[in-house]
Amino acid sequence: MQMRIIIDLQGAQSESCFRGIGRYSISLAKAIVRNRGTHEIFILLNELFPDTIEKIRESFTGILPKHHIMVFGAVGPVNELNIKNEWRVLASELLREKLIKDLDPDFVLVSSLFEGASNNTISSVGKYFPEIQTAVIFYDLIPLLYPKTYLPTLFVKKWYYRKLEFLKQADLLLAISKSAQKEAIDQLGIEEERIISISSAADAAFSRVDISAETISMLRTRFGIKRSFLMHTSVFEPRKNFEGLIKAFGLLPTALRKEYQLVLVCNLGNEQRKLRNVATKAGLDHDDLVLTGYVSDEELLLLYSSCHLFIFPSFHEGFGLPALEAMSCGAAAIGSSTSSIPEVIGREDALFDPASSESMACLIERVLTNPSFWQSLKQHAVHQSRQFSWDKSAIIAISALEKIYKEKVEEDCNNSYRKLIDEISRIDSKIKPTNQDIISTEAAIEHNEKLAYKMKRYFRIQDKCPKADGIA
CATH class of the missing domain: 3.40.50.2000 (Glycogen Phosphorylase B;)
Incomplete structure (x- = not known):
């Protein structure tokens, strides 16, 4: 085919x-x-x-x-x-x-x-x-x-x-x-x-890499990151739940929170002031929250690879690619229990209710205070991210197209065959066909169908429309 x-x-x-x-x-x-x-x-x-x-x-x-x-x-x-x-x-x-x-x-x-x-x-x-x-x-x-x-x-x-x-x-x-x-x-x-x-996958560029201390230092200086950090990235929309994440971070015990910064990777524009106000109301100091603005793919890869925890708090996603990108880079990741995110995270105990800042804060605190749980999330990230690949998605897509195409070809052939049989049965002749005539006719039909299908591969596009004057 x-x-x-x-x-x-x-x-x-x-x-x-x-x-x-x-x-x-x-x-x-x-x-x-x-x-x-x-x-x-x-x-x-x-x-x-x-x-x-x-x-x-x-x-x-x-x-x-x-x-x-x-x-x-x-x-x-x-x-x-x-x-x-x-x-x-x-x-x-x-x-x-x-x-x-x-x-x-x-x-x-x-x-x-x-x-x-x-x-x-x-x-x-x-x-x-x-x-x-x-x-x-x-x-x-x-x-x-x-x-x-x-x-x-x-x-x-x-x-x-x-x-x-x-x-x-x-x-x-x-x-x-x-x-x-x-x-x-x-x-x-x-x-x-x-x-x-057909699922999705992360770009091959997002993978575990060894990062030098010098590179990490330059990265942190560039964005004002001074401590271990929790990270989220996405475009800014209400369903992405930036505010809920900031509130959840503010609910962490003060002593624990002071060991970390919350880094939001997003080109915010005028929304930056709004999130700063949310952070202030949540009891956060200015440097508890880092708003990076636009980052390049190379910088995003480094941030994924060096964050302590990636958090994906969205209310609704078609897939949730940033979570998979982070996991592909080896980051421990947790996320919402809604829409497609559980498919990406692939672990029930790494999910929270995005509508509840308390639920989110509780899981974040567990990760930050339980080293064995955090380590298991990192190990899971490597295994889970390998379940997704563009080649796998492409093969599923091609197979689905082939199935629909085959069904249509068979339907067209059957319709054409039935029409041909009807025409043959209506042949008006005083000489009736013998059994051998019927057998030979069936064989000829099969041969011609195969030949027509084969030759269509060679003569798919023909210039049936002559060029209009002045049109190249």
């Missing part, structure tokens, strides 16, 4: 390239390419993000031919929250789908569907050409579950629900966790056979 798969990699072009979705999109795409076997893989990019194209091309050097990375044309700008862009949005969706249809893929994989509200991402599923089989990476339904926070206006809500309808049209959803998979089934009524969990 050989498929032609087009990966729409706009999730690595928009603002998402700076978030978990961008990392996920590019890492999974590269893993699919590495594990493609006999399948043809093409990458589809959007010309409206010109500054991203060459960097993405370079990331596939050595594993995918350059001509397999294509850039589609569109009419911009197309950010949907600007009503003036409506015509361009609809035209660009048609342009993208028509190109995909002309490329004749067996499957299109959309890396990030919920884009385009405030950027030039163009995504639709089966709007103009429903026969195009489409799989979509499914991250979460957080905006649907928390509409007051994430769908504050009618325009945003309209955009989101429009994308939801596209999601429901997909032939296959590839969920990033079992929790996300259940979310889609429960909240959207997605049939179980149309969604599968």
